[in-house]
Amino acid sequence: MLKRQEVIIAGMGGQGIMVIGQLLAHAAVMEGSSVVWFPTYGPETRGGFAECTVIVASEEIGSPVTSTPDVLIAMTQPLLDKFAPTVKPGGTIFVNTSLAEPPTNCPNCKIVGIAANDVATELGNVKAANMVMLGAYVGMLKPVKLESLKASMEEVLPEHNRRFIPANNAALEKGATLVGV
Amino acid sequence: MANRKLMKGNEAICYGAVAAGCDAFFGYPITPQNEIPELMSTLMPANNAVFLQAESEVSAINMVYGAASAGKRAMTSSSSPGISLKQEGISYIAGAELPCVIVNVQRGGPGLGNTQAGQADYFQTVKGGGHGDYKVLTLAPWSAQECYEFMPLAFDLADQYRGPVAILMDAIIGQMLEAVELHGDFPSIDRSKTWAVTGTRGRAHNVINSLWIDVNVMEELNIRLQARYRTAERDEVRYAEYQVDDADLVLVAYGCPARVCRTVVDLARQEGLKVGLFRPITLYPFPTARIAEIAKSGSQFMAVEMSCGQMVEDVKLAVNGAAEVLFYGRTGGVVPTPTEVFNFVVEYGVSSCAADKRA
Amino acid sequence: MKKVFERPKALTQAEFSYCPGCGHSIIHRMIAEVMDELNITDSTIGVCPVGCAVFMYDYMSCDMIEAAHGRAPAVATGVKRVLPDSFVWAYQGDGDLASIGTAEIIHAAARGEKISVIFINNTTYGMTGGQMAPTTLVGQRASTCPAGRDPDKTGYPLRICEMLATLDGPSYLARVTPTSPAGLVKTKGSITRAFQNQLDGISFSLVEVLSNCPTHWRMTPIESFKWIDENMVPVYPLGVFVDR
Structure with missing residues (x-):
């Protein structure tokens, strides 16, 4: 189990930023880890920036906020530009290359490009791009088990979105496959 | 471990209120505390308790005043600008020696401010807030678990000290998801309230009031309140x-x-x-x-x-x-x-x- | 020998502190008589206002709450919601109900809150010294409009019954005045009806009583009653506005 991993997930409202953060948090609780998740929204109800922070740890978590995450999952260019310089040296940046160019100014970070929108579209629904990214992150860095994410779907998704669970699970797996799992 | 559930601090407040036997919740929408009235709108009726969305923060605190007068465990929640509106009612509640719980999920200020986290309501909360010589016992949780734990404690303190008790949070503590163990294991204290207005049914009439025209009687009330605060300063300090x-x-x-x-x-x-x-x-x-x-x-x-x-x-x-x-x-x-x-x-x-x- | 007149049991032994000839005394007694007749005193919680009737908690033998200025309908709501089997009335003056407490009364009415409200409209802030009220008539003098209410600067009186009658929540809204024997009978009848509605679990009721303020109007009680009939009733027509 990893000691502590700080993740920032960022994109536009409507991309399912909050929900993948919550899935990660829920899976971590299932596995007995400590976890905090907290959101920042733009003032708009729809379409503004959406960011959340998730911290998963094997010990009690102090600060729920971080200015230097270990991991960034960036779904769009503006949020990638905002957060990429903050990632700790040795950290990992997951870039949705369907909507953003991989950064060139983070020489000390590992950059993982996933064309999440394209992959999700091929799978049948572009809205699952968030799940592709989450699958890639969890497949590569293993903060939780992929199975725990799947087991969290029922609890985390609102009732009207539970019909997407099979498609979400497929997208998670596809994302993990793309990073060689 | 079995009962560890991922929830926001705001949601933990609600489960804590249920564990405390809260009889009534009166509130009004304001970010970043909306999860509280939203969850309470189903949790309260499911526990045979009252939920009512008031027409304003002012009305909400006065509904709390009414329900607390009837001897019930009553609460409200809001965020900074809404808490400012409640100050009149909080002063009356203190003056009428009524127990209740007020949750403040603080945001940026002054004025309309913003919906992000702030702590600039400290003076307002712990130094009185409304008019008159009174204090509000104030608990500050730092985790969702403490949001849950502090609600029964807050209601107990309110009953014991016959006054308003505040839970002072901030947007992050309210919005943050963490695992909470809902153990339901809280001590029960004597909640009988002989002073409450419930209908006389044979006894002399009870009056809930904060008006004392005789200055000496008014001073006596203040001395009584201050004596309670001294007791709280001796017995209730937590850190x-x-x-x-x-x-x-x-x-x-x-x-x-x-x-x-x-x-x-x-x-x-x-x-x-x-x-x-x-x-x-x-x-x-x-x-x-x-x-x-x-x-x-x-x-x-x-x-x-x-x-x-x-x-x-x-x-x-x-x-x-x-x-x-x-x-x-x-x-x-x-x-x-x-x-x-x-x-x-x-x-x-x-x-x-x-x-x-x-x- | 049969006793034909006695103090209602819903009143305490305390003496009213009202000015001679003030309508509050008449209406307090009337409420107490109705409580006796409906046999509800021991299950009643009364909510009194800020204004001349602020000491009402001393006069009524039922359980009483003194509310903040204008907030009586919210306080009464809080009580009624947690004690639905109790009987809850609120008593408010015009400054309390029609100025600082407009939000509270409108929303209690809109919710159809199962409470009964007695609204005393005497066009005056009596306790604070006769200032202009939201119900002060155009041209009427008050200590904050010594030349008479000028609608160009201070607008027009509020007609509460008519305003509330636009809502679906209330089940009974009536305006009465006790300036004559017939008016007294009607006033008591309206209070009885409002209270009965709550006992029957129907919904919100309000009785607006046009009353006097001989002290600040600088009239004798008889002159003040005449003034109500001649000046207030044309602006505030008597009648039942909602009955369902």
Whole structure:
């Protein structure tokens, strides 16, 4: 189990930023880890920036906020530009290359490009791009088990979105496959 | 472990209210506390309790006044601008010696401010807020678990001290998802209220009132309230310490900044700097005696707040000149990060400590 | 010998502190008589206002709450919601109900809150010294409009019954005045009806009583009653506005 991993997930409202953060948090609780998740929204109800922070740890978590995450999952260019310089040296940046160019100014970070929108579209629904990214992150860095994410779907998704669970699970797996799992 | 459930601090407040046997919730929408009325709208009826969305914060607190007059456990929740509106009612509740719980999920201010986290309502909460000589016992949770635990405690304190009790949070503590163990294991205290208005049914009539035209009677009420506050200052002070015993510099913080400071302590200790964290859990009564004791041991203090410096005044009063008290604050909705607080500690806190020691 | 007149049991032994000839005394007694007749005193919680009737808690033998200025309908709501089997009335003056407490009364009415409200409209802030009220008539003098209410600067009186009658929540809204024997009978009848509605679990009721303020109007009680009939009733027509 990893000691502590700080993740920032960022994109536009409507991309399912909050929900993948919550899935990660829920899976971590299932596995007995400590976890905090907290959101920042733009003032708009729809379409503004959406960011959340998730911290998963094997010990009690102090600060729920971080200015230097270990991991960034960036779904769009503006949020990638905002957060990429903050990632700790040795950290990992997951870039949705369907909507953003991989950064060139983070020489000390590992950059993982996933064309999440394209992959999700091929799978049948572009809205699952968030799940592709989450699958890639969890497949590569293993903060939780992929199975725990799947087991969290029922609890985390609102009732009207539970019909997407099979498609979400497929997208998670596809994302993990793309990073060689 | 079995009952660990991922929830927001705001949601934990609701489950805590149910565990406390809350009879009635009256509220009004305002961000960042909307999860509370939303969840209460189903949780309260499911537990045979009352939920009502009032037409305003003013009405909500007056509905609390009515339900509390009837001897029931009543509460409201809001965020900074809404709490300002409730101050009239809180003063009346204090004056009429009614128990109730008020949750404030603080946001950036003044004015309409913003919906991000703030702590600039400290003075308003612990120094009175409304008119008149009264105090509000105030609990400051720093985790979703404490949001849950503190609700039954708040209702018990309200009953015991016959006055309003505040839960002072911030947007991060309210919005943050964490695992909470819903154990339901709380002590039950005597909740009988002979003073309540319930219909006379054979007894002499009860009156709930805060109007006393006779100045001597009004003064007696104030003396009675003050006596209760002295008892609370003696019996109800709560705080937590982390690595304080050998600390050269003691960070003092509550709510989200206390969480940040806990990480700062770890960062500092990794660098060999003797930094500790003192976390007041009751903001009123403030842990004055313990801070004074620590000050005597030669530690310096640094209050860290999401305000321009409010709690730091209570730290200074407690230290009473015996040690230097520094301050680091961010405000207007900005949350201090561990890195910036650590850098400040290194630049101003620990270095000046070391300089003092050399001198 | 049969006793034909006695103090209602819903009143305490305390003496009213009202000015001679003030309508509050008449209406207090009438409420107490209705409580006796409906046999509800021991299950009643009364909510009194800020204004001349602020000491009503001393006069009524039922359980009483003194509310903040204008907030009586919210306080009454809080009580009624947690004690639905109790009987809850609120008593408010015009400054309390029609100025500082407009939000509270409108929303209690809109919710159809199962409470009964007695609204005393005497066009005056009596307790604070005769200032202009929201119900002060155009041209009427008050200490904050010594030349008479000028609608160009201070607008027009509020007609509460008519305003509330636009809502679906209330089940009974009536305006009465006790300036004559027939008016007294109607006033008591309206209070009885409002109370009965709550006992029957129907919904919100309000009785607006046009009343006097001989002290600040600088009239004798008889002159003040005449003034109500001649000046107030044309602006505030008597009648039942909602009955369902």
